[in-house]
Amino acid sequence: MNVTITVNGTPITADVADRTLLVQFLREAGGLTATNVGCDTTSCGACTVLLDGESVKSCTVLAAQVDGSAVTTLEGLASPDGQMHPVQRAFHAEHALQCGFCTPGMVMAAVSLLAENPDPTQDEVRAGLEGNLCRGTGYHHIVRAVLAAARAGREPA
Amino acid sequence: MSILGTRVVRTEDPRLLTVGGVYVDDLAIPELDGAVRATFIRSPVAHAAITGIDADAARRLPGVVAVLTAADIAEAMRPDKPMAEPLLAIDRVRYVGEPVALVLTDGTCQGEDAAELVAVEYEPLAPVVTVADALLAKTLLFPAAGTNIAGTGTAGRADPDRFGGCEVVVERTIVNQRVAPVPLEVRATAARWSDGRLTVWASTQNAQLARDTIARRLGLDKSAVRVIAPDVGGGFGAKVGIDRDALTVAWAAYHTRGSVRWAETRSENLSGMVHGRGQRQTIRIGGHRDGRVIAYQLSIVQDCGAYPRSGAFLASLTQLMASGVYDIPGCGADYQAVVTTTTPIAAYRGAGRPEATAAIERAMDLFAGQIGMDPVEVRRRNLVPAQAFPYRTATGAVYDTGDYASALATVLAGAGYEDLRAEQARRRERGDVVCVGIGVSCYVEITAADAASGETARLAIDGDGSATVYTGSSAHGQGHATAWAMLVQDELGIPMERVTVIHGDTDAIPEAVGTYGSRSLQLGGAAVHKAASQVRDKARQIAAQLIEASEADLELDRDHGFWQVRGDPTTALTWAQVAAGAGEDGLEADVRFTAPQPTFPFGAHLAVVEVDTETGKARLVRHVTVDDAGVIVNPVLAEGQRHGGIAQGAAQALLEEVRFDADGNPQTATLADYAAVTAPDLPSFELLDSVTPTTVNPLGVKGIGEAGTIGAMPAVQSAVIDAVAHLGVTHIDMPATPQHVWAAINEARAAR
Missing domain, CATH: 3.30.365.10 (Aldehyde oxidase/xanthine dehydrogenase, molybdopterin binding domain)
Incomplete structure (x- = not known):
């Protein structure tokens, strides 16, 4: 079937099998491979993207379901002039990534978390990231980065 | 001023944070245009004879290029030793998830459809699920070998009479359970045969080792094989070299003279990629009531899973490191490594050393409990003194440098040990439902063993x-x-x-x-x-x-x-x-x-755990560590390694366990079933500094990648037991899940 999804501001149309998942659409039709697949039970969160502004696990959404929607992936997060998003900057400054595989999903989950709760406590950050696994960092620096990004977001630019 | 030792953020990150890494399955390169997709048909049973494979229906499915089985593999590539591992199963399967056949298809999804159509006939054999079953040897995995034992070893003192002079001897059998490495990137491989050369893109920690293995197994000259490791999404030891499944994909490209790519599912990963740990340990510790330990024996039964791989090697490292940071002249260790009809076991963060530390630290706690002394004091009285380095252990290790007493003192001061004990006592006096437990571990480990x-x-x-x-x-x-x-x-x-x-x-x-x-x-x-x-x-x-x-x-x-x-x-x-x-x-x-010898990082961890005695739920609330890995080149990176290591150690202590049912069926083959540690399971960690340079390399550095795991696991386990020790609990096997903790509390109450 024919599906059109606006990804990072650009409409992508593709003729896909009914069973095509959003993550497959992004990776195969869109050629956007930052979004990773780490499991098959909606457990790991590596595939997290923003769907009309809210975080979803794109392995558990059919492309056909979101025909006509807008999706933001990691590749679309920086501003057009290449300036990284505050969450990306905080992940860099705080060493919140190692191998980078969970990072695209983790960053998108953090962006969504801060949109909902701009001033979270450490426990709220941890609870908010429960659906995103990272095997390398022990979460310590990820949590610190999200808190730092929240602080940066509250300070006048 | 030197840049070494300063906090430099990573140059790798901007790319990973803006466009993402390029892992094997992300490769969009001309060399792989038109590559077919590989899908494995895997054994659904733990142990069976293969009596027939009918792939005709699958071969007729549109999009199917080939269905390959052991019959397609040249005789010369078959294993020639009794316990050696084939590429695709030949006449017997020995674990659920073992590769039996390989489907090559044009598109991504057809492979799973086609795999459904491959009919493999299995004649069930008795499963061998536990190491006890393996030792009973009623069923042999490799009848030609005549045994389920893949290796044995002994080190240090063997004379039983060294326990004769002890005032107190404690013996206990404990479990260092099987866990899954769970790199977030599963296994993935792409391979292309072209112009007489095989190029393999692999998610590996060792491209050159992978090349050598591929060349040897496929009978190719080393120069005819090129291995490229693109970005690799975590390894933790489980991606050392190239494993059987990836090797089979490389073979398929060679066999079909084409291009093949493969990325497994997480379910395949959790039953097909190697697991870690898997030791049954019998610890025997003896000493005097003044706290001095004079004899220790660690007897290991290492579960290798279905094929030996590195199981015996892991146990040999455990044996080597048996006495840990303690000066125990009467220390001995021995191991038997056995095969079972389960997923093979190999290196996972720590690889044999966490098992050694967990055993000696548990032994120290049990000994302390038996003589009624603070476990910290018992440790202090037995540490190898700072002036004793280089120090040769009874089991043959030569520790390069260390100051174990200083590490312990630093962690106790940093955590406020006396205050924590006071808080514990207050809660016990009040009869709080939520008890606090304090666990201390001291560790030394071997890095760059080769x-x-x-x-x-x-x-x-x-x-x-x-x-x-x-x-x-x-x-x-x-x-x-x-x-x-x-x-x-x-x-x-x-x-x-x-x-x-x-x-x-x-x-x-x-x-x-x-x-x-x-x-x-x-x-x-x-x-x-x-x-x-x-x-x-x-x-x-x-x-x-x-x-x-x-x-x-x-x-x-x-x-x-x-x-x-x-x-x-x-x-x-x-x-x-x-x-x-x-x-x-x-x-x-x-x-x-090359270095003249390995290095021996060391440290001390203190974990504070809260246990709800009504539900058995244990929560790690503080984790304070000293991890001395010599000179630090970049503190940011070193901290990251410590954090990740601590998390994996704490995860094994509290949550994670690979389980099989009595028939050898995996019970934890998805991330919905395997309790991989998450952010809310953990606190932020409190890291303390300590630098004792080594003399064996010019940088003065030791390894830091695994230390956190080695120190954390016993500290957290000990903290959980300590939280409920006043109820009569002396031991809880890992993981300290609510079920295990609740059962231990109730057993202790019933015994009173």
């Missing part, structure tokens, strides 16, 4: 004065590109942003070892340092000729990257000018660094 193999580095100064490092070490998150560039900047004064680090391509780096056993910095980093030193020596000669000065009068201004006559900036030459003066040979050095 120090003599060393590591390679080639450093070339390019025409524009920038530098390129070809490192034999292989990064998958550790931050080599940043750390190696720092080493070059420190030695040569070339700014790190002008240093390019290349790894993981056997054509660019033909000879190397790669990454495992916390060897990267002390061998791979030391090799970079050595190459840089040689380049500096060569540059000095060249600069002396160019300036027409004596070498002894020259200096390298490392702040600016200039060669000049000492104190005379008018003579300054840039690296580009010096490189140009090198002529056709170029300005470079190609080295292998």
Whole structure:
């Protein structure tokens, strides 16, 4: 079937099998491979993207379901002039990534978390990231980065 | 001022944070255009004879290119030793998830459809699920071998009478359970046969080791195989070299003279990729009521899973490290490594050493409990003293440097041990439902165990004065590109942003070892340092000729990257000018660094756990550590390694366990069933500094990748037991799930 999804501001149309998942659409039709697949039970969160502004696990959404929607992936997060998003900057400054595989999903989950709760406590950050696994960092620096990004977001630019 | 030891954020990150890494399954390169997709047909039973495979229906399905079985594999590639592992199962399967056949299809999804149509007939055999079953030997996995035992060993003292003089002897059998490594990137491989050469893109920690294995198994010359490791999404030991499944994909490309790519599912990963740990340990500890331990025996039964792989090696490392940080002259250890009809076991973060630490630390706690002494005091009285290094253990390890008492004192002070004990006592007096437990572990571990193999580095100064490092070490998150560039900047004064680090391509780096056993910095980093030193020596000669000065009068201004006559900036030459003066040979050095012996990082961890005695739920609330890995090149990276290590150790203590049912069926083959540790399961960690340099390499560094796991696991386990010790609990096997803790509380109450 024919599906059109606006990804990072650009409409992508593709003729896909009914069973095509959003993550497959992004990776195969869109050629956007930052979004990773780490499991098959909606457990790991590596595939997290923003769907009309809210975080979803794109392995558990059919492309056909979101025909006509807008999706933001990691590749679309920086501003057009290449300036990284505050969450990306905080992940860099705080060493919140190692191998980078969970990072695209983790960053998108953090962006969504801060949109909902701009001033979270450490426990709220941890609870908010429960659906995103990272095997390398022990979460310590990820949590610190999200808190730092929240602080940066509250300070006048 | 030297850049070494300063907090430098990673140069790797901007790419990973904006466009993402390029892992094997992300590769969109012309060489893989038209590659077919591989899907494995895997054994659904733990142990069975294969009596027939009918793939006709699958072969007729549109999109199916081939269905390959053991019958397609040349006789010469079959295993020739009794317990050796085939590529595809030949006449018997020995674990659920074992590869039986391979479907090659044009598209991604057809493979799973086609796999459904391959009919494999199995004649069930009795499963051998536990090490006890394996030792009973009623069923043999490899009848030709005549045994289920894949290896045995002994070390240290063997005489039983060393326990004779002890006032107190405690013995207990404990479990260091099987866990899953769970790198977030599952296994993935792409392979292409073209022009008489096989190129393999693999998610591996060791491209060169993978190349050698592929060449050997497929009967190819090493020069006919190229292995490339693109970005690798975590390894933790489970991606050492190339495993059977990936090797089979490489073979399929060779066999079909085409291009094949494969990425497994997480369910395949959790039953098909190696697991870690899996030891049944019997600990026997003896000593006097004054706290002095004089005898210790660790007897290990190592579960190897269905094929030996590195199971016996892991147990030998456990054996080597049996006495830990303690001076126990009467220490002995022995192991039996056995095969079971379960997923094979190999290296996972720590690889044999966490098992040793968990055993001796548990033994110390049990001994302390028996004599009624504070477990910290018992430890203090038995530590190897700081003046005893180098220290040879009874089991044959030679510890290079250490100060164990200082590590313990630092962690106790940092955590406020006395205050914590007071809080524990207050809660117990009040009869709080939520009890607090304090667990302390002291550890020493072995890193770069194969120090003599060393590591390679080639450093070339390019025409524009920038530098390129070809490192034999292989990064998958550790931050080599940043750390190696720092080493070059420190030695040569070339700014790190002008240093390019290349790894993981056997054509660019033909000879190397790669990454495992916390060897990267002390061998791979030391090799970079050595190459840089040689380049500096060569540059000095060249600069002396160019300036027409004596070498002894020259200096390298490392702040600016200039060669000049000492104190005379008018003579300054840039690296580009010096490189140009090198002529056709170029300005470079190609080295292998080897160390005279392994290094032994050490430390102490203190965990504070709250246990709800009504539900059995244990929660880690604080974790304070000293992890002394010698000199620190970049504290940011070192902290990251410690954090990740602590999390994995705590995860094993509290949550994670691979389970099989009585028939050998995996019960934890998805991430919905396997309790991989999440952010809310953990606190932020409190890291304390300690630096005791080693003398075995010029950087003074030891390994840090696994230390956190080794220290954390016993501390957290001990804290959980300590929280409910006043209820009569003396031991809880890991993981300390609510079920285990609740059962232990109730058993203790019933026994009173």
